[in-house]
Amino acid sequence: MSVRGPVRRVAIIGNPNTGKSSIFNSLTGLSQRVGNYPGVTVEKKTGTLTPEIELIDLPGMYSLAAHSLDELLAARVLLGDHDGEPRPDLVVVIADATNLQRNLYLVTQVIEVGLPTILVLNMIDVAERAGISVNTRALSRLIGVPVIPTVAHRRLGVAELRAAILASVGTAAPAPRWEMPEAIRSELAKLEERFDRTGFLMARALIDEGGPAEALLARSLDGVFRSALADSRARIRESGMAPAALEAEARHRWIAGAVATTVRRRESRGRITDRIDNVLVHRFFGLPIFLIVMSAVFISIFMWAVPFMDLIGGGFDFLGESARRLFAGTSLQGGALESLIVDGAVAGVGGVLVFLPQIVILFFFIAILDDCGYMARAAFIMDRIFRSVGLSGMSFIPLLSSFACAVPGILATRTIGNTRERITTILIAPFMSCSARIPVYSLMIAAFIPARMIAGFLPVQGLVFVSMYFVGILAAIPVALLVRRTLLRGPRSTFLMELPPYKVPNPRSVFLRIVDRSRTFVRQAGTIIFAMSIIVWALGYFPRSPEVAATYDRMRSEAAGELSGATLDDRLASIDKEEAGAYVRGSALGRMGRAIEPLVRPLGWDWKIGMATIASFPAREVIVSTLNIIYDLGKETDERTGREALIGKLMSARWPDGGHVFTIPVAFSIMVFFALCCQCGATLAAIKRETNSWRWPAFTFLYMTVLAYLGAFATYRIGSAVLG
């Protein structure tokens, strides 16, 4: 036994939409931790029941016949076959009491794995209201395991479940009351004897043709294994049915018998869900209602988040200033350490946390819409559209999330079963204009787009802003199509998705989900953005030429000789800013900017824009603060005057020949570049983590940068031609 951590392990498994998470939450509370299973991107959620008992929440699934990564992983965890972890000591299967015929399918499979098992009949209240009553004692006798009825969201039966877990841990496994059909059993016996492997995995390898169990066993067994499997399957097929169909039919027949003797059904009235769906999924109104709901979510994310973002931004500015004051008067004033802490560390942490309000609000809405059942309808409505680009309705939530931030969006693709569709969704997620692009858009728009109205009511600035969102969406469509036809060509996934009844969202689940997602964002995006902020800070800080210091020191003493009082202070402040600008222009970053100038020249950019773009690699919005420093504005603390000053500088910036650097085509070219590029370290790190390879993030960065470059080039050329 391992020394650290609990001794007993209890796995929780069940169909999706059975309230499995509610049960897990009410058993573990805030003791839960989310991690990843090593090597696969399946979320591992654990928590403690008592100091000695650890609970593992396995992904929601309908069958142990592994079709997807999730299912294979669950099967392997139950078998103690995953990453050296011991087998669980107990399995708790959660079933939806309103729907035993489907839920008992997984239950009977789990019992076959050969571990002590408890069956939880959740949502027993909903079942009773629908006129369904289950004789739990008879059911327990029939399937041979303890049965506990619960209403998880009201915590009814949770204490009994807890007691049952404590009582059952360490007991003997029940004998399965159901057996595979004879045709399968006899072939299984032959295979087990020939290859010296018994049990569940061999059964799954025989039945699930081309499935992961087959691949897993084939790796460790000799070459004739696959042909032996094929022979066995062919013999089973002589009975007229494929092994999988034979198993499914026989199992369902047995379950139907069990249900008939233990479940009584009264005539029930029309369901509330039907009345709601008659409106929400209506033939004509369904789509407009969907668009209104999504726009409302979208608009509120941006409206509600602004005050909190200002608060966090202001807080970090204050923190930076306080740190600066601590250095004031010491020998370290104006030194590298001060700059590292203020401009590197504090600004880096602030740059991450400023997005937190949007993430929290986004997941507030997603958790509520998902918990009440509407997200499944959204996927149902959108499937037709996503299918036309080779995806399915399952891609909708990840892409919606990406409008706030691609990192949680990429994480949300885990629910997509088909790997090719999942990776395609990941590849196009960064095209959704995230909140880090807003500062770029709003600066360019405020500076160069006239605040006029078209036709008296359509603001031009607003239209340009919205059109930037469409640039990303329009780019995503051909990319998805192309990728699904070339790199990720493959069969279309199925879209078998349960449409659960509507219910009132459970505040506890909603809260825990927000906490969980926010924690993940801060930990995963935070560390990357922070680390890259430090690197970019160093590139912009070093090397520091002594000549610059000498020049500006001379200017300071000259000023001190000529001026006094407030005018002297003003003069000294502006010398400080000019000096900061001179340092940045001479830094490694400034040199990189000059080096790439020939490359960005066709986009209408000068080297300063090029340099600011490089500096914005940790996170796109950094371009604004970099432009501030380059244009000798220092770190403006007041946002409004700071922005007006920057706009003034941008408008007066000139090429050596006297022409304006920033024109409307250049502003558009910058916006289009940022709409299409993947200048985001956190996104690339998330892609690496979710695809388990550097290939995909490298590919994403390259193709998006090329596309952004071409887009910006075309925009600049067309813009210049149109505007003369």
Next chain:
Amino acid sequence: MRLSDLGPGAIGTIVRLYGDGPLVQRLMELGAVAGTEVRVVRFAPLGDPMEIELHNYRLSIRRSEASAVEVAV
């Protein structure tokens, strides 16, 4: 008759499923085996997929997938 041919509100009994790929296996695991009664609840606003009811629960299924299911009305 195939499940995909039924209109909203129509009820049928599954006769058999065609093919033996992962789609058919998953359908059967979900309870769509011979003898099961299915009802078409509605079609999505864009005409596809469709919502069906079986064993007292609702499932979204594309019409192309539903055409693997033979039903008797």
